Amino acid sequence: MLKIGDFSKLARISIRMLRHYDEIGLLVPKSIDQATGYRYYSEDQLPMACRITSLKEMGFGLAAIGDIIRNYHNPGELAKFLEIKQSEVYSELQETSRRMRLLETAIERLRKDETSMNYNVTLKTMPQRYVASVRDKIPAYDQEGILWNLLMTETSGLNLQYDDNCLSLAVFHDQEHKESDPDVEIQISVKGSYEDTEHVTFKMVPEVEIASAIYKGSYEHITDANHSVASWVNDNGYEFNGSLFCIYHVSPAQTKNPEELVTEVCYPVRLKAQ
DSSP: OEEHHHHHHHHTOOHHHHHHHHHTTSSOOSEEOTTTOOEEEOGGGHHHHHHHHHHHHTTOOHHHHHHHHHTTTOHHHHHHHHHHHHHHHHHHHHHHHHHHHHHHHHHHHHHSOGGGGOOOEEEEEEOOEEEEEEEEEOSSGGGTHHHHHHHHHHTTTTTOEEOTTOOEEEEEOOSSOOSSOOEEEEEEEEESOOOOOSSOEEEEEOOEEEEEEEEESOGGGHHHHHHHHHHHHHHTTEEEOSOOEEEEEEOTTTOSOGGGOEEEEEEEEEEOOO
């Protein structure tokens, strides 16, 4: 039998933590001296202590470790626990990578001249366009691909002819940012005449005056371009006059590198009444 101090050294677990494991029933001593209260462990408990430490290093909490230990000799159940944790860790890794990209970009921009933080805003008129359109609510903004897949699938047999000045864009119809189920419409300019399909509508989009700014890079930085357009609109006597839309000059369908994306943020505007 091993005193708690000796077991602590061999298992590389602090005495304080061993006492806590005992209190929650995770790793109970083989015996306790009733007179002194000393805890004694056996050498055959060392593998269990090692399992607990390994599971903690994988990111499991003590409650989950208790459940895993009870199913440790059932490979199927153990695999389920590990696969769930693997999925959680992968999601955390993706989120950490996203935050790292944001930090790196912010640092890079701060190192540049202050004027490089600004975007050139242009006032222009978009002529009327004949488009193939799909509009629906999607789970989140970054799942816009659902709509593009619908459009491509349902028009695959129509022999679509794209307009000479073909624009691919997305219109965001909600009046506010939505955490889920945003109302999004995608459009691509075409020429000719086509019958509507189940989800694709062919229509003429009227001429519209817009204030826009083009930026290169990940969609995560769209807020910077939005701010530049909003400041321009406010400073030049205009007001917003419709739903924001984005033109994809270089889209994810054309490059896998987020830094190569080229997007134009567009706001329909009109002069404020005098």
